[in-house]
Amino acid sequence: MRLSRHFLPVSRETPADAQIVSHQLMLRAGLIRQTAAGIYAWLPAGHRVLRKIEQIVREEQDRAGAIELLMPTVQSADLWRESGRYDAYGPEMLRFKDRHEREMLYGPTAEEVITAIFRDSARSYRDLPRTLYNIQWKFRDEVRPRFGVMRGREFLMKDAYSFDLDEAGARHSYNRMFVAYLRTYARMGLSAIPMQADTGPIGGDLSHEFIVLAPTGESEVFYHRNWEQLRSLDVDADDPAALQAFVSGLTADYAATDEKRDPAREAAAGDALRQSRGIEVGHIFFFGTKYSAAMGMTVQGPDGSAITPQMGSYGIGVSRLMGAIIEANHDANGIIWPESVAPYQVALINLRADDAACAAAADEIYAKLMAAGKDTLYDDRDERGGAKFATADLLGLPWQLVIGPKGLASGVVEMKNRRTGEKAELSPESALARLIG
The missing domain is CATH 3.30.930.10 (Bira Bifunctional Protein; Domain 2)
Incomplete structure (x- = not known):
């Protein structure tokens, strides 16, 4: 969604x-x-x-x-x-x-x-x-x-x-x-x-x-x-x-x-x-x-x-x-929802909705997550990054996947576990593999 x-x-x-x-x-x-x-x-x-x-x-x-x-x-x-x-x-x-x-x-x-x-x-x-x-x-x-x-x-x-x-x-x-x-x-x-x-x-x-x-x-x-x-x-x-x-x-x-x-x-x-x-x-x-x-x-x-x-x-x-x-x-x-009852499994956050590369990468990842049956809430709003992070933490979805221009330039996205707070920079393919299993 x-x-x-x-x-x-x-x-x-x-x-x-x-x-x-x-x-x-x-x-x-x-x-x-x-x-x-x-x-x-x-x-x-x-x-x-x-x-x-x-x-x-x-x-x-x-x-x-x-x-x-x-x-x-x-x-x-x-x-x-x-x-x-x-x-x-x-x-x-x-x-x-x-x-x-x-x-x-x-x-x-x-x-x-x-x-x-x-x-x-x-x-x-x-x-x-x-x-x-x-x-x-x-x-x-x-x-x-x-x-x-x-x-x-x-x-x-x-x-x-x-x-x-x-x-x-x-x-x-x-x-x-x-x-x-x-x-x-x-x-x-x-x-x-x-x-x-x-x-x-x-x-x-x-x-x-x-x-x-x-x-x-x-x-x-x-x-x-x-x-x-x-x-x-x-x-x-x-x-x-x-x-x-x-x-x-x-x-x-x-x-x-x-x-x-x-x-x-x-x-x-x-x-x-x-x-x-x-x-x-x-x-x-x-x-x-x-x-x-x-x-x-x-x-x-x-x-x-x-x-x-x-x-x-x-x-x-x-x-x-x-x-x-x-x-x-x-x-x-x-x-902090347990995975079994979370409204969505993944919060997909596009930090720059006005950036064509970010939008294209986020759209592609979103399509792959949905095709794999992974319920995803895609934050594609034209909002500041801080507001998006706050919404994701408040709603408490198990995983956050962050797409930003700096990361994409280096070929990585950021993946965060909501419960532990652990963060990792991964290639989009590796992040998808972890989430889809």
């Missing part, structure tokens, strides 16, 4: 109402714009990042055996009355009536909808186990939306729901998703710690939050220092015993949110205990028959008896992840 034709409204000034780094940088880099309290428009560059995050989430859900569908954003209040949650959920639920005076709501989550869909379709034990997932916009009417996309009212969420014949199967589904989440975050360059957590309005007796450590996080967290090290995620997810042993081994080191602290385990950790704040980037729940029983779901078992399926639900805040990634990847000059 040529920057002269892009819609990328960057700003040098830090917005006064943005309190944390991710919110500040998302506004300054032209990724989002607020349209109402806690509600944002995703501008082109931000939308590209959002879709890349979504695709990683989708691929790891598919790898875990989950099946994608798409559920509505607007739900009937009658479904929530069946489960008993309509009156209990609280003021975060946006409720309204349609023109026929039917009570509706903008879904904050989808346990009721998916339970009704599966209840009306599954008949036999042969229809289980199944895990279904949905990537859809949700709405929770936060009393004080803040921190940009970290605590907004409208957000993009992946929510998955498992259906199993018995508790052993349901816990296996839970463990599969547990590992899928860790793999998802690792692909985005994040180290997320699973922590025992309260189940809240979702319900159930087993729950883990996945927390990325950050000073601006909303949760106080306590963990063993071993969680600061990378962990292998190599396990056969189809073997229930191996998977259970793997998850148990991963969670042997202490980690918990403030609500689930264990004084005895903290004392055992001794000097290895760490305290920090963290950002929740995912939450998984096992809640047994809470929804299936309340909504009358049964399937015929192998012996002909009626079985109420066991359920779990698994949420990832897709849009929230974007803020968490920035909180974990930035410096004084701007964002």
